Each structure stands twice: as structure tokens, then as C-alpha cells.
Amino acid sequence: QKEVEQDPGPLSVPEGAIVSLNCTYSNSAFQYFMWYRQYSRKGPELLMYTYSSGNKEDGRFTAQVDKSSKYISLFIRDSQPSDSATYLCAMSDPNAGKSTFGDGTTLTVKP
Amino acid sequence: GAGVSQSPRYKVTKRGQDVALRCDPISGHVSLYWYRQALGQGPEFLTYFNYEAQQDKSGLPNDRFSAERPEGSISTLTIQRTEQRDSAMYRCASSSVQGGNSPLHFGNGTRLTVT
Numbered sequence: 001q002k003e004v005e006q007d008p009g010p011l012s013v014p015e016g017a018i019v020s021l022n023c024t025y026s027n028s029a030f031q032y033f034m035w036y037r038q039y040s041r042k043g044p045e046l047l048m049y050t051y052s053s054g055n056k057e058d059g060r061f062t063a064q065v066d067k068s069s070k071y072i073s074l075f076i077r078d079s080q081p082s083d084s085a086t087y088l089c090a091m092s093d094p095n096a097g098k099s100t101f102g103d104g105t106t107l108t109v110k111p
Numbered sequence: 112g113a114g115v116s117q118s119p120r121y122k123v124t125k126r127g128q129d130v131a132l133r134c135d136p137i138s139g140h141v142s143l144y145w146y147r148q149a150l151g152q153g154p155e156f157l158t159y160f161n162y163e164a165q166q167d168k169s170g171l172p173n174d175r176f177s178a179e180r181p182e183g184s185i186s187t188l189t190i191q192r193t194e195q196r197d198s199a200m201y202r203c204a205s206s207s208v209q210g211g212n213s214p215l216h217f218g219n220g221t222r223l224t225v226t
Contacts, residue, residue, distance in 0.1 A: 008151070032212045043115070043202055043217030044154065088153050090215075097166055097210050098144065101153030 003027050006089055006102030015111050019076040023089035023102045026070065030091040030100075033065050035074045038086045038104065047087075048074065079109045113137070115218035117203050123224045124193055132188045132221045134203030143186050144204040144215060145178055154202055154217075160186065161209045193225045 006023045013019055021035075032051055036044035048063040050056045056063045062075040072091070076083055086104040116135040124130050136143050142161050146154035156170040162183040171177070175193075180186040190197055200222050204215035 004153075006153070034214060036215075036217075041219070043204075043219050044215075045217070046214040049214050090153075092212050094210065094212055097161075098156050098159055098170075099215060100156065101146075103151070103153045 001026065002103075003100050004089065004091060004102040007105055008103055010106040010108060012108045012110060013079055015079060015081060015109055017079050017109070019079050019083070019107060019109075021074040021076075021087050021089075021105050021107070023072050023091075024070055025072075025091055027091075027093065027100075028070070029093035029095065031094050032092045032099075033063070033072050034090040034092075034099065035061075035063060036088040036090060036101075038088060040085075044088055079107075081109050081111050084108045115203055115205050115216055117201075117218035117221050119221060120219065121222045121224075123226060126193060126195060126225055128193055129189065129191045130193055130223065132190075132201050132203075132223070134186045134188070134205075134218060136184065136186070136203070136205030137207075137216055140205035140207050140216070141183075142206045142209055142213070143180055144206075145186070145188050146202045146204065146217075148200045148202055148220070150200075157188070190223075193223075195225050198223055198225045 035048040038044040053067045064073040088104045089102040090099040144159040145157040158168040160180040202220045204217045206213040
């Protein structure tokens with residue numbers, strides 16, 4: 001079993017919908033949680049970065065971390081066609097020095 | 112400023128040949144990471160450096176893979192005696208702070224195809 005599990009989708013929603021993307025993990029040592037967005041033929045780019053449990057909001061994006069359930073989420077409000085991409089969750093143990101990624105969820109927002 | 116630069120963008124090589132993949136990180140970034148990404152999967156950790164010191168190479172698949180960062184800037188990932196199973200996208204990332212807790216800035220990768 002992988003340390004980080006992510007539903008691969010694909011997920012298809014109409015423009016303006018609220019999107020929920022999720023990851024679960026098994027390593028209790030993970031303290032930092034990130035979401036990256038990856039467009040086709042490009043490298044991942046950081047979207048959200050959070051530490052420990054709680055919520056963080058940035059524009060249309062909200063990241064949630066529930067360490068007790070080992071579950072993280074990314075919500076996208078008022079989704080746009082330009083949000084169509086693969087979303088990767090990543091997390092790290094402060095003592096390990098590296099990030100572990102999920103396999104990504106592919107999202108398509110239809111106009 | 113310039114992002115993380117990787118070269119070549121595409122590399123096709125015959126089985127048994129050696130290849131060298133280059134990464135030029137963002138100027139001033141102290142940490143440099145190598146990941147491998149198969150189609151439809153997330154990046155898989157290979158190795159990382161803080162400055163010129165290789166901190167963790169636990170993700171390198173076998174001893175045909177090696178990496179160096181001799182002056183704490185540009186890094187080279189070398190694969191000796193390539194095999195078809197080595198075909199993948201190889202991604203380099205850098206970060207401004209030591210440790211895996213800081214966000215990574217990725218390059219656009221080198222697509223390696225071993226025929």
C-alpha cells in the first residue's frame with residue numbers, strides 16, 4: 001500500500017461547480033501538506049502549502065488538513081476551464097527531507 | 112527570473128548506453144531534488160542534495176543510477192547501461208530552504224526513451 005493514496009479520477013465538472021479533491025495517507029510523521037497543479041507537458045507547480053491540521057484559503061482555493069483522520073482536501077470554488085489539470089497532493093515528514101506525492105487526480109472543467 | 116531548467120528536453124537512447132540528464136536550479140536555491148514520473152502517476156523520489164552534499168539517495172532504483180552536484184548548483188543524473196524500464200519523465204526540483212518541508216519548484220523534465 002502506498003503512503004499517499006489519491007483517487008485518480010478522472011473528474012469532469014461544469015464551469016462554476018465546486019470541486020473537491022482528496023488524499024489519504026498512512027505516515028503519522030507527515031506534518032507539511034501541499035497541493036500541486038500540473039498542466040499537460042509541464043512540471044508540477046505549487047498551489048497550496050499548509051502545516052499541520054486546519055484550513056487555509058487562497059482565492060478560490062481552500063486546503064483542509066485533518067491529521068486525526070489522515071485526510072486532506074482541496075476545494076475549488078467557481079471552477080473555470082483553466083482549472084483543468086492534474087492535481088497532485090504531496091506531504092513531508094520534517095525529518096525526512098523529501099516530499100511524497102499522490103498519483104494525481106485529473107480534472108476537466110467544461111465550459 | 113528563470114525557473115528550473117532541464118536538458119535535454121527529450122532523450123532517445125539505445126539499451127545499454129549511458130545517459131546524463133542535467134538540471135540547472137533556480138539561482139540561490141540550496142536544495143535540489145530528482146524525481147521520476149511515470150505516465151499517470153505522481154513524482155517518485157530518487158535523491159536530493161543540500162548544496163553539494165547528497166543527503167538521501169534511497170530512491171535510486173539500483174547502482175546504475177547516480178547523481179552529483181559538485182559545486183552546489185547544477186546537478187547531473189547519470190544512468191549507466193540503460194534498460195527499457197528506465198524510460199520515464201525525469202524531473203528536477205529545487206527549493207530555497209533546506210529540508211523537504213519547503214515548496215518545490217519543478218522543471219519541465221527530461222523525457223527519456225530507451226529503445
